Amino acid sequence: MTPHPRQIRLGVSMIGMGYHLAAWRHPEASAGGNMELAHFVRVAQAAERGLFDMAFLADGVGIRFHDEPPGALCRTSKNVQFEPLTLLSALAMVTERVGLVATASTTYNEPYHVARKFASLDHLSGGRAGWNVVTSVTNMEAANFNLDAAPSYASRYERAAEFVEVVRGLWDSWEDDAFIRDKASGINFDQAKLHVLNHKGKHFSVRGPLNVARTPQGAPVIVQAGASDEGRELAAATADVVYAAAQTLEEARAYYASVKGRMARYGREPDALKIMPGIMAIPGATRQVAQDRYDILQELVEPIVGLGALAGSLGDLSGFDLDGPVPPPVSQRMLSRAKIFLGMAERGGLSIRQLYLAIAGGNGHRMVIGTPADIADAMEEWFLGEAADGFNILPPWLPGGLEDVVDQVVPELQRRGLYRTAYAGRTLRDHLGIAPPDNRRAVLATLQAAK
Amino acid sequence: MTPHPRQIRLGVSMIGMGYHLAAWRHPEASAGGNMELAHFVRVAQAAERGLFDMAFLADGVGIRFHDEPPGALCRTSKNVQFEPLTLLSALAMVTERVGLVATASTTYNEPYHVARKFASLDHLSGGRAGWNVVTSVTNMEAANFNLDAAPSYASRYERAAEFVEVVRGLWDSWEDDAFIRDKASGINFDQAKLHVLNHKGKHFSVRGPLNVARTPQGAPVIVQAGASDEGRELAAATADVVYAAAQTLEEARAYYASVKGRMARYGREPDALKIMPGIMAIPGATRQVAQDRYDILQELVEPIVGLGALAGSLGDLSGFDLDGPVPPPVSQRMLSRAKIFLGMAERGGLSIRQLYLAIAGGNGHRMVIGTPADIADAMEEWFLGEAADGFNILPPWLPGGLEDVVDQVVPELQRRGLYRTAYAGRTLRDHLGIAPPDNRRAVLATLQAAK
Numbered sequence: 080m081t082p083h084p085r086q087i088r089l090g091v092s093m094i095g096m097g098y099h100l101a102a103w104r105h106p107e108a109s110a111g112g113n114m115e116l117a118h119f120v121r122v123a124q125a126a127e128r129g130l131f132d133m134a135f136l137a138d139g140v141g142i143r144f145h146d147e148p149p150g151a152l153c154r155t156s157k158n159v160q161f162e163p164l165t166l167l168s169a170l171a172m173v174t175e176r177v178g179l180v181a182t183a184s185t186t187y188n189e190p191y192h193v194a195r196k197f198a199s200l201d202h203l204s205g206g207r208a209g210w211n212v213v214t215s216v217t218n219m220e221a222a223n224f225n226l227d228a229a230p231s232y233a234s235r236y237e238r239a240a241e242f243v244e245v246v247r248g249l250w251d252s253w254e255d256d257a258f259i260r261d262k263a264s265g266i267n268f269d270q271a272k273l274h275v276l277n278h279k280g281k282h283f284s285v286r287g288p289l290n291v292a293r294t295p296q297g298a299p300v301i302v303q304a305g306a307s308d309e310g311r312e313l314a315a316a317t318a319d320v321v322y323a324a325a326q327t328l329e330e331a332r333a334y335y336a337s338v339k340g341r342m343a344r345y346g347r348e349p350d351a352l353k354i355m356p357g358i359m360a361i362p363g364a365t366r367q368v369a370q371d372r373y374d375i376l377q378e379l380v381e382p383i384v385g386l387g388a389l390a391g392s393l394g395d396l397s398g399f400d401l402d403g404p405v406p407p408p409v410s411q412r413m414l415s416r417a418k419i420f421l422g423m424a425e426r427g428g429l430s431i432r433q434l435y436l437a438i439a440g441g442n443g444h445r446m447v448i449g450t451p452a453d454i455a456d457a458m459e460e461w462f463l464g465e466a467a468d469g470f471n472i473l474p475p476w477l478p479g480g481l482e483d484v485v486d487q488v489v490p491e492l493q494r495r496g497l498y499r500t501a502y503a504g505r506t507l508r509d510h511l512g513i514a515p516p517d518n519r520r521a522v523l524a525t526l527q528a529a530k
Numbered sequence: 531m532t533p534h535p536r537q538i539r540l541g542v543s544m545i546g547m548g549y550h551l552a553a554w555r556h557p558e559a560s561a562g563g564n565m566e567l568a569h570f571v572r573v574a575q576a577a578e579r580g581l582f583d584m585a586f587l588a589d590g591v592g593i594r595f596h597d598e599p600p601g602a603l604c605r606t607s608k609n610v611q612f613e614p615l616t617l618l619s620a621l622a623m624v625t626e627r628v629g630l631v632a633t634a635s636t637t638y639n640e641p642y643h644v645a646r647k648f649a650s651l652d653h654l655s656g657g658r659a660g661w662n663v664v665t666s667v668t669n670m671e672a673a674n675f676n677l678d679a680a681p682s683y684a685s686r687y688e689r690a691a692e693f694v695e696v697v698r699g700l701w702d703s704w705e706d707d708a709f710i711r712d713k714a715s716g717i718n719f720d721q722a723k724l725h726v727l728n729h730k731g732k733h734f735s736v737r738g739p740l741n742v743a744r745t746p747q748g749a750p751v752i753v754q755a756g757a758s759d760e761g762r763e764l765a766a767a768t769a770d771v772v773y774a775a776a777q778t779l780e781e782a783r784a785y786y787a788s789v790k791g792r793m794a795r796y797g798r799e800p801d802a803l804k805i806m807p808g809i810m811a812i813p814g815a816t817r818q819v820a821q822d823r824y825d826i827l828q829e830l831v832e833p834i835v836g837l838g839a840l841a842g843s844l845g846d847l848s849g850f851d852l853d854g855p856v857p858p859p860v861s862q863r864m865l866s867r868a869k870i871f872l873g874m875a876e877r878g879g880l881s882i883r884q885l886y887l888a889i890a891g892g893n894g895h896r897m898v899i900g901t902p903a904d905i906a907d908a909m910e911e912w913f914l915g916e917a918a919d920g921f922n923i924l925p926p927w928l929p930g931g932l933e934d935v936v937d938q939v940v941p942e943l944q945r946r947g948l949y950r951t952a953y954a955g956r957t958l959r960d961h962l963g964i965a966p967p968d969n970r971r972a973v974l975a976t977l978q979a980a981k
Binding site: 103104106110111114116139140141142150152153154155156158159160161162164165166168169171172173187188189191192195196198199200202203219222223224225226253258260261262265266267268269270273283284285286287288289290291292379381384 | 604739
């Protein structure tokens, strides 16, 4: 079939043993996979076999262990994991094309460190690095960094915006052709092509230059997941990719229009940013086979674990009747995830038990269980309906849940002309169809010289 | 020959294209090797072929570019490099036994981040990670982290000591057998084997636990290079390996006795810490061949580059007669490297030119140019003379300078029964003969339970 002029982009979230709460208990899962390199090698190689744009690692800088009912924590596998930058650097050696995106928080980090690490990964991987920019919201993480509580939302976002600006500035420290390395003359680099950042802002004073050469992609890809107003604005200003969470086409379309609509004020074309909502896709030869595959996991969700999964957003609900209604939130400032959960409960008239079972798989993301054609239909509807440029696949368990998508859904998308049949380029920007950024300092230097 | 009861340990500093100022201009060097993965793969694999205990990456969090005469910086290759943790994670995938040691500064970092990254590398590499603990002394680095000048020496060391304590505490968050991962019961880990650090100190409040399991080595190896009194004390208290810089046997013996002598007050046996002075070893079939190999590089040292290399320690001397005496230092607080340089100048009656040529190779470390037997003699003298437990090889250029040592010096050491003929173990601690540390929190919990 003739390829569609637009092509679906695919990423995969390779968190632990999978996205489903009970993933680690899946009969075919390696129960200790979250600390097994071989597990992640298999996942990343499956993503590459599926010609995915990228494999993505979520991250937190701490383990959550309050707000949850006692006894919940030790029944989940969300406890230990590899540090993302080190793991992705290792995976760069056993893959050749798939993009490698790591989460790094702007809240307890320094832009110089973050700029270096992602630049280094971009070099190591031949231009496949991406940075998922987040802020750290939990008090459990704050307590690992000299604070009793996380900074306010406004402060976190203000810092995040300046942080990204500094990192991008540091990535422009060297022009692409700064390094001459002429053994005969002894000139290693052209001093005129080294740019000192000299950033002085509210949160950061960073002189630069970065001690890493400009990267194969010009700059690593910037990913965000901004759901709030500030988050959408930051994404419109700076992101190359946005991970979104939406349950319905209407929500997804509204989000898509909102973020793309903000880009013009930053002088950006809408297509320079790819919006990729999360989707838990569970394919099977028949709908019943798919449903059975999902039910294997659902049957493993104990109430205490389900309540634990709600606790981070809605507080400890273990004192309420599990088969009664979901009580209103206790916190004044509601997290975006809490809003999604409450919306799901309201739309479906769900009890507490029904709600935790509904989010046990996709954690509030869209879920499609069915034949490969069903899943391709669901993707196509959003893709052609201006609700998505691609999708971030959230496999219920790994690697099997991803391999199912690669083996069943990818061929169906290819038949429809909506998905690549081979990688055309080498870098993550190539896959996404997003040009390397100009070196802004080089442009500035040229303008000044022309005066 | 019967193996000697003590065995020499070897590491290699794989900085850029080599330790010599002109390494990148060596006819056989890849001039852009500092940003080429293939270059470092070759270096790490050469170290492993030589059965080295470890390969070591120095690091700084910035590029130095003042104090040096104008025009010096662009004539050196000490400008860009891979970030160490990302590079070593990649190298873990193409090596199987050699230890992987990265420098990370305690001055502008957070212990939680550092604990995670090295724990992650230890898991990825199957127990081969080491952390070289340093403080960041230069103002150029401070300016990348919101400061005009580096913190005082006392403040840096106080912070470093607490930093190491926190990191070690975080590494003990989980007992070795904390993870049950029983799919049938749904119990992922034993809550009693998770320990919350709750550190509250002068510089850090860190709650923990770490979100990485206890590592294959129990804890990554801790390396230090403390030359000052505080540095020696910190090493005696916490280090598994010390890199030292000494020119003479007397200096090295005094340093060795000083550091080992401090260990008893921390309840440590002298053999629990390995002292490995740096040595630039340049072997050749004859002494003349070796000298010729060195002279290739010495002839490439231009005065401005030599002055640049002195500038960091002694200031910009370009206003002085190059063939006149080395002037006294301008700074009141002398760096340890400045003391070494001035000692060399005094002992040898060196002019400025002679001094920069003398340090162009080893930067103040011991240098031995000669036959493999000459170099083995030099090592053996220090090793048997209680001046060294092993050596950190500083190849003048990479990978050739390392390959020369592997191919010529290693067999000579093996013939003398002073060096392994095969790796006996899998982990860096195995190679070094240093036992994994007890989990101090597990010990504490046991003691409390026994009360």
